[in-house]
Amino acid sequence: DQQxxxxxxxxxxxxxxxxxxxxxxxxxxxDYFLWYKKYPAEGxxxxxxISSIKDKNExxxxxxxxxxxxxxxxxxIVPSQPGDSAVYFCAASASGSARQLTFGSGTQLTVLx
Amino acid sequence: EAGVAxxxxxxxxEKRQSVAFWCNPISGHATLYWYQQILGQGPKLLIQFxxxxxxxxxxxxxxxFSAERLKGVDSTLKIQPxxxxxxxxxxxxxxTQGYGYTFGSGTRLTVV
Numbered sequence: 001d002q003q004x005x006x007x008x009x010x011x012x013x014x015x016x017x018x019x020x021x022x023x024x025x026x027x028x029x030x031d032y033f034l035w036y037k038k039y040p041a042e043g044x045x046x047x048x049x050i051s052s053i054k055d056k057n058e059x060x061x062x063x064x065x066x067x068x069x070x071x072x073x074x075x076x077i078v079p080s081q082p083g084d085s086a087v088y089f090c091a092a093s094a095s096g097s098a099r100q101l102t103f104g105s106g107t108q109l110t111v112l113x
Numbered sequence: 114e115a116g117v118a119x120x121x122x123x124x125x126x127e128k129r130q131s132v133a134f135w136c137n138p139i140s141g142h143a144t145l146y147w148y149q150q151i152l153g154q155g156p157k158l159l160i161q162f163x164x165x166x167x168x169x170x171x172x173x174x175x176x177x178f179s180a181e182r183l184k185g186v187d188s189t190l191k192i193q194p195x196x197x198x199x200x201x202x203x204x205x206x207x208x209t210q211g212y213g214y215t216f217g218s219g220t221r222l223t224v225v
Contacts, residue, residue: 004155034212043117043204043216044156089155098168099144099212103155 003027004092006104014112019077021107023090026071030092034101035064035075038087047088048075080111115139117217119205125223131193134220138186138207142215144168145182147190148204150219156204162188195224 005024013019023033031052036044050057050064050073057064063076077084090104118137126132138145143164148156159178161168164185173180177196182188192199202219 006155009153032212041122041218043206043218045216046212046214049212091155093212098161098163099208100146100158100161100169101156101212101214103157105153105155 001026002105003030004090004102004104006088006090006107008107009105010108010110012110012112013080015082016079019075019080019084019109019111021075021077021088021090021109023073023075023104024071025073025092027092027094027102028071029094029097030102031095032093033064033066033073034091034093035062036089036091036103037084038089038106044089077109080109082111082113085109085111117205117207117215119203119217119220121220122218123221123223125225126195128197128224129194131191132195132222133189133191134203134205134222136188136190136205136217138188138205139209139215142207142209143185144208145188146206146208146214147180147188148206148216150202150204152201159190192222195222197224200224 034049035047038044048062066073087106089106091101145162147159150156160170160173162182180190204219206216
């Protein structure tokens with residue numbers, strides 16, 4: 001049972017345009033959400049996070065939106081750059097879970113120059 | 114700050130053989146995790162340590178997998194005997210407080 005789903009395995013975007021990566025979750029106990037970026041042969045690196053008490057968090061070119069009623073979050077990258085090409089994982093955690101993360105299956109983003 | 118060190122980077126073994134992976138977390142990070150990432154999937158938690166004690170090993174296939182974290186620092190993950198479906202990247206992560214996870218580069222295991 002996949003509790004965190006990323007239904008798009010891949011996404012291609014032109015440089016300078018907006019990239020939108022989506023994530024859905026089923027566990028209503030999740031109250032903290034994170035996005036990680038992963039380059040080949042490297043471990044995931046933290047990108048941005050959001051608590052369930054917020055609906056938006058912004059950090060430079062990256063913005064995460066949370067829609068709790070729809071159990072949906074999205075990552076917006078504006079403007080997209082070729083260096084953003086990587087696999088993006090959505091992760092979620094529930095209070096009392098010792099901050100364990102449940103990951104989605106990832107979306108390969110390719111930013112075309 | 115040095116990152117999370119893992120070794121080896123790559124390992125190829127035959128099924129039914131044994132293998133061990135090593136992780137050195139960031140100094141001072143009390144919490145250590147081992148994740149398994151199968152190709153095309155997200156990382157899946159195998160075991161969580163707090164210092165040298167196990168917090169959660171409910172998803173660790175204990176008939177073939179074992180892990181230890183002696184002295185609350187380095188950790189080893191062992192598979193014995195390996196199966197074809199164990200082919201994956203094994204990621205180690207450490208955390209100090211909050212959600213400040215730092216992942217290592219992982220060990221890519223291929224079982225043939």
